[in-house]
Amino acid sequence: MELIVNRQPIFINENMLDTAIEQPVECDVLLPENNPDIAKILKCTLTPVVTHTQVQGDRLMVEGEGQVAVHYMSQHKRLCRSDYKVPFSRTIELRGTPTCPVVNAEAACDYVNCRMVNSRRLDIRGAATVR
Numbered sequence: 001m002e003l004i005v006n007r008q009p010i011f012i013n014e015n016m017l018d019t020a021i022e023q024p025v026e027c028d029v030l031l032p033e034n035n036p037d038i039a040k041i042l043k044c045t046l047t048p049v050v051t052h053t054q055v056q057g058d059r060l061m062v063e064g065e066g067q068v069a070v071h072y073m074s075q076h077k078r079l080c081r082s083d084y085k086v087p088f089s090r091t092i093e094l095r096g097t098p099t100c101p102v103v104n105a106e107a108a109c110d111y112v113n114c115r116m117v118n119s120r121r122l123d124i125r126g127a128a129t130v131r
Contacts, residue, residue: 016094016101018059019122022110023048025097025126027086037076037119044114048088048107048128055101060064060092062105066067068124070114090130106131 024048031038046067052063066086074080112126 001107004113008020013097013102014040014098016096016098017092019092020129020131021090021092023065023088023090023107023128023130024111025068025088025124025128026088027084027124028052029082029084029122029124031037031082031120036076036078036080038072038116038122039075039077040073041070041114041116041122042073042079044112044124046109046126048130050105050107050130053103053105055094055098055103057096058094060066060094060103061089062092062130063087063089064107064130066126066128068112068126070124075119084124086124088128 047067048064050062050064054061069082070082072080107128109131110127110129115123117123
């Protein structure tokens with residue numbers, strides 16, 4: 001009876017990071033020239049999207065944007081909408097230096113608040129969780 005032994009490297013996937021981080025999304029915006037003035041804010045939504053991830057050494061860089069939609073009533077009693085994109089980035093420390101990393105990152109909205117400063121200016125504050 002003959003025993004054949006093959007020696008090959010076995011690669012093991014190791015989880016370097018599994019966490020959720022709160023990312024603030026803040027901006028002060030002016031309405032575009034062609035939009036009518038604001039009389040009342042009806043609804044404000046935030047949809048965070050991760051656009052780019054990169055690992056350099058023992059650091060993970062996550063970049064994305066928060067897509068903000070503001071629904072409001074104009075002074076002429078018309079329903080209007082204005083969209084904005086707010087970029088964000090975050091650097092996270094890993095517990096080691098991966099050799100061939102695979103990154104799965106996703107973002108979800110925690111909350112968003114929209115305040116009218118004047119009839120043409122908005123103050124938007126919110127937070128997103130990046131996993």
